[in-house]
Amino acid sequence: MKNLIVQVSLDDFLEKFVPGNDPTAEERAxxxxxxxxxxxxxxxxxxxxxxxxxxxxxxxxxxSDQRGDLIASDTGSHTDxxxxxxxxxPDVSIFPTFDAAKKAYTLEPKDTRAxxxxxxxxxxxxxxxxxxxxxxxxxxxxxxxxxxxxxFLRDGDGGLEALGQLVxxxxxxFRYQHxxxxxxxxxxxxxxxxxRWDRSSAVVTRPFEFAGDSNALLNFFYKFSKLSDAQRGxxxxxxxxxxxxEDTLKQSQHLIPEAQRDLFKEIxxxxxxxxxxxxxxxxxxxxxxxxxxxxxxxxxxxxxxxxGSSAAPVADPVASVAETQQARTFFIGKPRFTSDSTxxxxxxxxxxxxxxxxxxxxxxxxxxxxxxxxxxxxxxxxWKCGVQHIATPLSGGDVRDDAIQxxxxxxxxxxxxxxxxxxxxxxxxxKPLKEYEEEFSMVMFIEQxxxxxxxxxxxxxxxxxxxxxxxxMIDVDPANAKLDKKGNKIPCAFLNDWDLCKxxxxxxxxxxxxxxxxxxQFMSGALLRYPSKQHELSDDLESFIYVIYWLALRFHDHDRxxxxxxxxxxxxxxxxxxxxxxxxxxxxxMTLMASGLPPCELSDDPVFDQLLKxxxxxxxxxxxxxxxxxxxxxxxxxxxxxxxxxxxxxKEDSTLADIDLFPDSSDIGGAxxxxxxxxxxxxxxxxxxxxxxxxxxxxxxxKGWKKGKTADKFVSFKYYCRSQHQGSTTSKRxxxxxxxxxxxxxxxxxxxx
Numbered sequence: 013m014k015n016l017i018v019q020v021s022l023d024d025f026l027e028k029f030v031p032g033n034d035p036t037a038e039e040r041a042x043x044x045x046x047x048x049x050x051x052x053x054x055x056x057x058x059x060x061x062x063x064x065x066x067x068x069x070x071x072x073x074x075x076s077d078q079r080g081d082l083i084a085s086d087t088g089s090h091t092d093x094x095x096x097x098x099x100x101x102p103d104v105s106i107f108p109t110f111d112a113a114k115k116a117y118t119l120e121p122k123d124t125r126a127x128x129x130x131x132x133x134x135x136x137x138x139x140x141x142x143x144x145x146x147x148x149x150x151x152x153x154x155x156x157x158x159x160x161x162x163x164f165l166r167d168g169d170g171g172l173e174a175l176g177q178l179v180x181x182x183x184x185x186f187r188y189q190h191x192x193x194x195x196x197x198x199x200x201x202x203x204x205x206x207x208r209w210d211r212s213s214a215v216v217t218r219p220f221e222f223a224g225d226s227n228a229l230l231n232f233f234y235k236f237s238k239l240s241d242a243q244r245g246x247x248x249x250x251x252x253x254x255x256x257x258e259d260t261l262k263q264s265q266h267l268i269p270e271a272q273r274d275l276f277k278e279i280x281x282x283x284x285x286x287x288x289x290x291x292x293x294x295x296x297x298x299x300x301x302x303x304x305x306x307x308x309x310x311x312x313x314x315x316x317x318x319x320g321s322s323a324a325p326v327a328d329p330v331a332s333v334a335e336t337q338q339a340r341t342f343f344i345g346k347p348r349f350t351s352d353s354t355x356x357x358x359x360x361x362x363x364x365x366x367x368x369x370x371x372x373x374x375x376x377x378x379x380x381x382x383x384x385x386x387x388x389x390x391x392x393x394x395w396k397c398g399v400q401h402i403a404t405p406l407s408g409g410d411v412r413d414d415a416i417q418x419x420x421x422x423x424x425x426x427x428x429x430x431x432x433x434x435x436x437x438x439x440x441x442x443k444p445l446k447e448y449e450e451e452f453s454m455v456m457f458i459e460q461x462x463x464x465x466x467x468x469x470x471x472x473x474x475x476x477x478x479x480x481x482x483x484x485m486i487d488v489d490p491a492n493a494k495l496d497k498k499g500n501k502i503p504c505a506f507l508n509d510w511d512l513c514k515x516x517x518x519x520x521x522x523x524x525x526x527x528x529x530x531x532x533q534f535m536s537g538a539l540l541r542y543p544s545k546q547h548e549l550s551d552d553l554e555s556f557i558y559v560i561y562w563l564a565l566r567f568h569d570h571d572r573x574x575x576x577x578x579x580x581x582x583x584x585x586x587x588x589x590x591x592x593x594x595x596x597x598x599x600x601x602m603t604l605m606a607s608g609l610p611p612c613e614l615s616d617d618p619v620f621d622q623l624l625k626x627x628x629x630x631x632x633x634x635x636x637x638x639x640x641x642x643x644x645x646x647x648x649x650x651x652x653x654x655x656x657x658x659x660x661x662x663k664e665d666s667t668l669a670d671i672d673l674f675p676d677s678s679d680i681g682g683a684x685x686x687x688x689x690x691x692x693x694x695x696x697x698x699x700x701x702x703x704x705x706x707x708x709x710x711x712x713x714x715k716g717w718k719k720g721k722t723a724d725k726f727v728s729f730k731y732y733c734r735s736q737h738q739g740s741t742t743s744k745r746x747x748x749x750x751x752x753x754x755x756x757x758x759x760x761x762x763x764x765x
Contacts, residue, residue, distance in 0.1 A: 013175065013179055013214075013354070013355070016212075016213035016214065016355055016428070017165065017213060017214045017215075017216060018213060018214070018215050018216070018421065018424045018425045018428070019164045019215075019216050019217070019218060020215055020216075020217060020218070020424055021217065021218055022206070022217045022218060022220050022228065024424075025206060025208070025215065025217045026231075026232065026235070028420070028423065028424070029195075029208050029215070029420070030232060030235045030236065030239070030243075031235075031239075031243065032235045032238050032239065033235075034231055034234075034235070035074060035231065035234045036076070038076065039074045039075065039076055039234065040074070040227065042070055042073075042074040043067070043070050043071055043074060043227060043230045043234075044066055044067045044070035045067060045223070045224065045225070045226075045227070045230070046063060046064065046067045046202075046222055046223035046224070046229070046230075047063055047067075047223065048202050048223040048224035050063040050223075051063070051147075051149070051199070051201050051202045051223050052201055052202055052223075053149050053201075054149060054150065055149050055150070056103075056147065056148065056149045057149075058086075058130050060147050060149070061086040061088055061103055061104055061130070061132070061147060062086060062130060062131055062132060064084070064103075064104050064145065064147055064199075065084040065085060065086055065104060065131075065132035066131075066132070067230065068084040068104070068106070068145075068229075068230075068233050069083060069084045069132075070230070071229075071230040071231070071233035071234045071237070072084060072106070072233050072234070072236075072237045073237070074234055074237075075234070075237055075238060079237070080109070081108055081109050081110075081237075082106055082107065082108060082109065082142070082236075082237055083106070083107050083109055084104060084105075084106055084107075084132065085104065085105050085106075085107055085117060085132050085133070085134030086103070086104060086130060086131075086132040086133050086134065087101050087102055087103070087104065087105040087117070087133075087134050087135065087136040087141075088101055088102065088103040088104070089101070089130075089133065090119060090123065090133070090134070090135040090136055091135070091136055092135065092136045092137055092138050092139075093116075093135060094116070094137070094138075094139065094283045094284070095138065095188075098138075098184065100136075100177070100180055100181065100184060101136040102136065102141070102144035102145055102146060102181055103145055103146055103147040104144075104145035104147060105117070105134065105136060105137070105141045105142075105143070105144060105145065106141065106142045106143035106145070106233075106236075107134070107137070107140055107141060107142060108140060108142060112140075112252065112285065113137070113139075113140040116135070116137040116139055116140050117134045117135045117136070117137040117140060118134065118135070119133060119134060119135050123135075138184045138185055138187070138188040138189070139188045139189060139284065139285055140189075141185055142195075142244060142245075143194075143195045143196060143197060143236070144181045144182075144185065144194075144196050144197075145196070145197045145198070145199070146177075146178065146181075146196075146197070146198045146199070147199050148198070148199060148200045148201075149200075149201060150200065150201070151166070151200055152170060153170070153174055154166065154171075154174050154198065154200050155171055155172075155174035155175035155177075155178055155198070156198065156200070156205060156216070156219070158200045158201075158203050158219050159219075160218050160219050164216070164218070178196065178198065178207070179354050181196065182194055182196065182209040182214070182354045183352070183353075183354045186209075186354060186358065187347075187350050187360075188284075189246070189247075190246070190247035190249075190250035190287060191245050191246060191247055192210065192242070192245055192246070192247050192417050192419075192433065193208055193209060193210040193245035193419075193420070194208070194209045194210075194245050195207070195208055195236065195244070195245065196208075196209065197229070197232075199222065200219075202221060202222065202223035202224060203219045203220065203221060203222065204219065204220060204221075204222040204228075204229050205217050205218070205219055205220075206229075206232060208245075208421070209354065209355075210245075210355075210419040210420060210421050210431075211354075211355055211356065211357075211358050211379040211419050211431045211433075212355060212419035212420075212421040212422050212428050212429060212430060212431055213355055213419075213421040213422075213425070213428050214355075214421065215421050215424050242413050242414065247411070247413075247417065247433070248413040249289065249290070249411050249412065249413055249417075250287040250288070250289055250344075251287060251288045251289075251290075252285055252286070252287060252288075253285075253286040253287060253288050253343060257286075257288060257343070258280075258286055261279070261280065261286065261343050261365060262280055264365070264370060267370035268365075268370060268371060268372060269371055269489065271488065271489040271501075272371060272372045272441065272489065275363050275372050275441055276363075276365075276372065278345065278346060278348060278363040279343060279344060279345040279346075279362075279363055279364070279365055279372075280345060281345070281346075284345050284346040285345075286343055286344070286345050287343070287344050287345075288341060288342070288343055289341070289342045289343075289344060289364070289375065289435075290339055290340070290341050290342075291339060291340045291341075291342065291407045291409075291435070291437065292339055292409070292412070293338050293339045294409065295407045295408060295409035295435075296338070296339075296340060296406070296407045297388060297392065297405050297406060297407055297408065301392050301395075301396075302392060302395040302396070302404070302405070303395075303396070304395065304396055304397065304398040305396045305397075338368075340366065340367070340368050340406075340407065341367040341368075342364040342365060342366055342367065342373070342375060342437070343364065343365040343367070344362040344363070344364045344365075344375060345362070345363075347360040347361060347362050348361045348362060348363055349361045356379070356431075357378050357379055357380065357431075357511075358378065358379050359376065359377070359378040360376075360377045360378070361374065361375070361376050361377070362374070362375040362376075362377065363375075363441055364437065366406075372441050373406060373437055373438065373439055373440075373441065374403075374437065374438050374439075374440060374441045374442070375435060375436075375437050376435065376436040376437070376438070377433075377434075377435050378433075378434050378435075378436075378511070379419070379431040379432065379433055379434065380431065380432055380434045380511065381429060381430075381431060381432075382418070382429070382430040382431065382432055384511065385511075385513075386408060386409070386410075386434065387408060387434075387436050387509075387510055387511040388405045388407070388408020388409070388436050389408070390474070390510045390511075390513055391403065391404075391405040391408070391436075391438075391510065392405065393472055393474070394467075394468055394472050394474065394510070397467070397468075397471040397472035398467065398471055399464060399467040399468050399471060399472055400463060400464060400467055401460045401461060401463050401464035401467075401504065401505060401506045401507060402464050402468075402506050402507055402508075402510075403438035403439065403440045403442075403485075403506050403508060404438055404439035404440060405436065405437070405438050405439075406437045406438060406439055407435070407436070407437045408434075408435070408436045408437070409434070409435065410432050410433060410434050411433040411434065411435055416432060416433075417432070417433035418430060418431065418432050418433070419431045419432075440485070440487050440490075440506060442485025442486055442487050442506065442508065443485065443486040443488060444481075444482060444485065444486070445457055445458075445481050445482075445484040445485065445486060445505070445559075445563070446481060446563065446566070446567070446724075447486065448486065448563075448721070449720070449721070450717070450718070450719050450720055450721060451564075451568065451617075451620050451717055451718060451721065452712065452717040453503075454560075454563055455560070455620075455623070455708055455711065455712060456505075456712055457484060457486060457503075457504070457505035458484060458505070458556060458559060458560060458708065459705060459708040459709060459712065460504055460505040460506075461479075461484045461505050461506070461507040461556070462556060462701060462704060462705050462708070463705070464506065464507035465479070465507060465552060465556075465701065466701040466705065468507075468513075469516075469549060469701070470701075473515055473516040473517070474510075474513050474514070474515055474516070475513060475514050475515075475516065475519060475547065475549060475552055476507065476510060476512075476513050476552055477512045477513055477514050477529070477530060477547055477551075477552065478509060478511075478512040478513075478529070478530045478531055479507075479531075479534060479552050479555035479556055479559065480530075480531035480533070480534040480555065480559065481534065481559045481562055481563060482509075482531065483507065483508045483509040483531075484505055484506075484507060484508065484559065485505065485506055485508045486503050486504075486505055487503060487504055487505070487506055488501070488503045489501060490502075490503065490504045512529050512530060514547065519546055519547050519548065520546060521546075532585075532586070532588070532597070533558070533562065533585040533586065534555045534558045534559060534562070535551070535555065535598075536550070536551040536554040536555060536598070536601070537554070537598035537599070537600075537601030537602035537604075537605055538551070538598065538602065538638070538642060538645070539551050539598070540588075540596065540597040540598030540601065541596065541597065541598035541599060541602060541645075542642075542645040542646075542649065543594050543596070544645065544648065544649075545645055549698065549699065549700075549701075550634060550638070550696070550698035550699065553698045553701070553704055554605070554631070554634070554698065556704065557627050557630075557631055557704075558585075558601075560623075560624070560627065561610070561611050561624070561627075562585070564610075564611070564612065564614065564620065564624060565577060565580075565581065565611060565612055565725070566724060566725055566726050567721040567722055567723075567724065567725070568614055568617065568620065568718075568721055568722060569614065569615040569616070569617065569722060570612035570613060570614050570615060571612055571613045571615065572612050574725065574728060577725060578729045578730070580611070581726070581729070583600050584600040584601060584604060584611070585601075587599065587600050587601075592652075592653075602635070602642075604631075605631040605632065605634070605635045606631075606632060606635045606636075607628070607632065608628050608629050608631075608632035609625075609628050610624035610625055610627065610628045611624075612624075616718070617718045618716060619711060619714050619715075619716045619717050619718070620717065620718060622711070623707070623708075623711045626707055626711075627707070630697045630698075630703065630704065630707065633695065633696065633697050634696050634697055634698040637695060637696035638696065
């Protein structure tokens, strides 16, 4: 996160982000200045928080129109009652004063115990805080330097820990609210800094005097009080539902298809505010755009999505989609999943209630790269090409209030990646693949996802480029489902999250970022080991193998103890190091793939165990066939390393003996490096889908699959292993894991839909 913070002057910050006039002389006369003596102390005292609230409140309510819709509260002693597991609480919080917010932050009489020193006590509420404030008495507990000389971020564990706390405040506010940006204030004795966060980065002011004779911070709070909701950083396209709308929503439950009713509580429960999202008619995707078309020569070349193609005489696959292109209203509550990142794509997924069709759908809210392809356009292309086992897009488009919502931090540093707020709504509300009930179903679901991948590759010339266990979803209520012997619908899978996909003719250009985009644990060993490698079909097929291995290790009995398993997962799937500014990994994966052995031996489970062994042999054949290419990549890497050393030698007059050119961690790994140089078998099972799909289908026809599965074996890990999306700040995926706010969570959960 440190490389995503930009420092600017206070004047530049206010001019860019806090528009409006300064207070009049009459309004400034209402200011109560911060008492410098209260803040020039050796340690934080309750009086500091009271003094800060008193002075800040005078600026918030100094407006001539006396609107008075904001208050300053001392929240440092009381956590958010809506999230009891979260112990974070800012020293001071700026809150709105409407009824729902008051209910959330007002303390019960038994909890107040207010005194003259704690006259502004309130409870933390991440759902309603507008500005979190940290009040510090010394630099030791701060993320920043305060002398305005040279750098501005403190090094060392203390500085990183303090920065992590601020990141977590921003993370929690973004997580609980619908926001485009967030202001934050941090103080150290009588100096202050103002921070503005968005999904690109954070912009912080240089330190300035705020206590004593200075009005600088009071002027900021005054101007903030006059900003519109959008200027305050609120996403005005998401509107809090009224009491009548909430009642109507709850009374509509009986209209929802029976198969979806268990999902309804995800909107109405958990004590989270309910929001109304209105999608403009221009973003609605009419069913006619999804009907398959006859392939054209341009499509077969894998270029841009087709336009204007005539419909083919096939059965209508989107009969369940409403034939309307009017504006649509959806209600959402607590997100089903959220990214653990403050910056980057910051994806959130919601079960949403469609007021038009009275059914539940899925809403994906994300911040895409300015240069990224809109995901709904990919879906339209895939549907037109007849790709099966994918979600049905209902709408897609950039989010607007007065204008399209975009990040602005990049205006202060052009090296930062600009992002655009984007929403996609699809018909299917899927369950994560990890919720499968037995191994037979799991393999069946993965085979169906492979069908989607094959169709996309062969019919639409699209590679997914982010295959993971989190991007394969289970549809428990498919529209054209087969029935089992009891007459129940048989669930099926769909391959999800096509936002990182590439068209076939784009793969040849190689990677364009310094760090790979994708889900680290499921990326191919060769991609992780060699950042210059072009993404190929084989890389996606290898990812499918890792999905099966991952779930076998996580939910089935095998020969590894818990301690061995945790170490193995960390070493094989999480392994990474930094080399010349790039994240590198994959050694253990490449060794595993080349060995011809599965990652474990299953206990009393012969059919699934034999599948793992057959997959291991298939992977070995692939890596044997790929050895010449890997040797070429390794030779190129050695040349680059040598060039880097020569540059260092010229600059610093060092000697080669002083530099570790090829550390042990930079080698491919013995299994691949030791293959002979003579011609190797040309056959590669990963040049097409048929071998892998055929193997899965063969095993699915075999009797003797074991019933059920074990409890989650990863839960007991000291560092809970979770899927982690990888990418630099210039990638579509964003470096979400690197911005994860908690030190105890190594990588992020993304039960992504």
